[in-house]
Amino acid sequence: MKSMKRALMEGSSLSRIRCCILRFRSGTQGLVGLRNYGLSCCVNALLQSFSATWEMVDLLDRWNPVDKENGSVPLQLRKTLVTMRDFSGHGTHHWDFLHCLNRHEISLHIQQDAVEVFLSILNFIQQxxxxxxxxxxxxxxxxVDVETYxxxxxxxxxxxxxxxxxCLPLTIRETQNSLEDCVRLFFELQELRGKDECYCERCGEKTPSKHGFKLISLPPVLCLHLKRVxxxxxxTKKLHSQVSFPETLNISGILTAEVLSKxxxxxxxxxxxxxxxxxxxGCALCGHYTAYIRQKDTSWYYANDDYIKQVSWAEVQNAYGGSQRDGTxxxxxxxxxxxDCSSG
Ligand SMILES: [Zn+2]
Known part of the structure; x- marks a missing residue:
């Protein structure tokens, strides 16, 4: 593993970064690879997903930052996303973004949790x-707006x-799961008994209760977190259990009456x-992040830091899990x- 000091030294030389960027071209639709600095694979994989979230890219493009915002996470994110669309060979400047996150206590030299970093980045945008x-x-x-019940x-x-x-946190079972089952399970009411009992004002004491969430509205981009840790x-252990997920999620098949809020x-x-x-x-405490990304031309790509390749949907399904050998x-x-509209 590369030392932080070395990564920092390397990061100081932009020309060197440019030399090391491995690019991939497929018309204008491929992905630009991102070099791994320290343990930046987690942020690299997230950057690929942000770059493919063109609704967000468009909103950031419309933004006129004021001077004060120069060192901000959203500004560095925007700059990076711009360079990730540049296939001319001028390289990406995601080092500045990584460095900016590092200043905001998302350290580059420890293994990060992708969901936590994703939520932190969205939080920095708000702040x-x-x-x-x-x-x-x-x-x-x-x-995702919900009614707490x-x-x-x-x-x-x-x-x-x-x-x-x-990002909807989905509990998974230790055996086999389908994504649809995990979403249904999320909206199932849980019984709170014993030490989990809550105070009921009407009863004037702690009583058993049913607790859960009912759906109010779904967003344009649905982010789902498979709780494998x-x-x-x-x-702390990682569940390698299989979770099958579809390329097209039929949400109406999940949204039964009991799931919906009034x-x-x-x-x-x-x-x-x-x-x-x-x-x-890898395991719960150490591992590596990569990403499968579908571009506007509907082709799937695999991004492993600066290594990019086009893949089939069948290869994406390798991420269902079920074996400790593969990534999940x-x-x-x-x-x-x-x-009935064509995708993308
Ligand atoms: Zn009561």
Whole structure:
């Protein structure tokens, strides 16, 4: 493993970065590879997914930053995303973005969790962009609005509020799973008993209850987190169990009446198409991130830092898991498209 000091020294020479960028061309639709500095594979894989989220790229392009925002995460992100669209060989400047994250306590020399970094980047956009309207629009791209629901099982009184997720955390079973089952499981009510009991105002005491989330609205970009890391008896372990996920997610098959909030915002008949898979290989405490990305031309590409290759959908399915040898999908990004429209 490369030392941080060495990575920093290397990062100081942009000309050297340019020499080491491995580019891939396929018309104008391929991906630009990103060099691994220290342990930047996690951020590299996320950058590939942000670059493929053209709704976000478009919003960042419309932004007029003020002077104060020079060292900000969103500005460095925008600069990097611009260079990731440049196939002319001038190289990417993602070192500046990595360095900026490092200054904001997302260290380059420890293994990061992709979901935590993803959420932190979205959070920095909210905090650091002075254009709050634009920042809000970026957040709304990913925002799953939910009703939090708690029902006392003794007096049936219901307590509810609203909340949101930018990435839906899905519990997976140790055996086999389908993504659709994981989403259904997320919306299943959980019984809170014993030490988990909550205080019911009507009963005037702690009582057993049913707790869960009901869906209010789904966003244009649906980000799903497969919770493969589990704490068990003081140890952190990774679940390599199989989770099959479709290229086209039929959301209406999941949204049954009991899942929906009374204030559910009905969308016109839509479906979700997969366009990015963040893959984790290795164990819970050390490993490597890569990404499968589908470009506008509908071709799939595999990005392993600066190594890029075109792949088939069958190869993407290798990330279902089920074996410790292969990388497993950790985050999935789906884009809403109108039914019967060609994808992208
Ligand atoms: Zn009660």
């Amino acid at each position: 650091q962009m002075h254009d709050k309207t634009l920042a809000q629009k970026i957040q709304c791209l990913y925002k 708690l029902q006392c099982t003794k007096c049936s009184n219901i307590y509810s509020g609203t909340s949101f997720f930018l 589990r704490n068990s008896g003081g140890f 204030s559910y915002v009905h969308q016109s008949d839509s479906q979700y198409n997969l366009y990015a898979v963040i893959v984790h290989s 999908a950790y985050m999935l990004l789906y884009r809403r498209t109108l039914k």
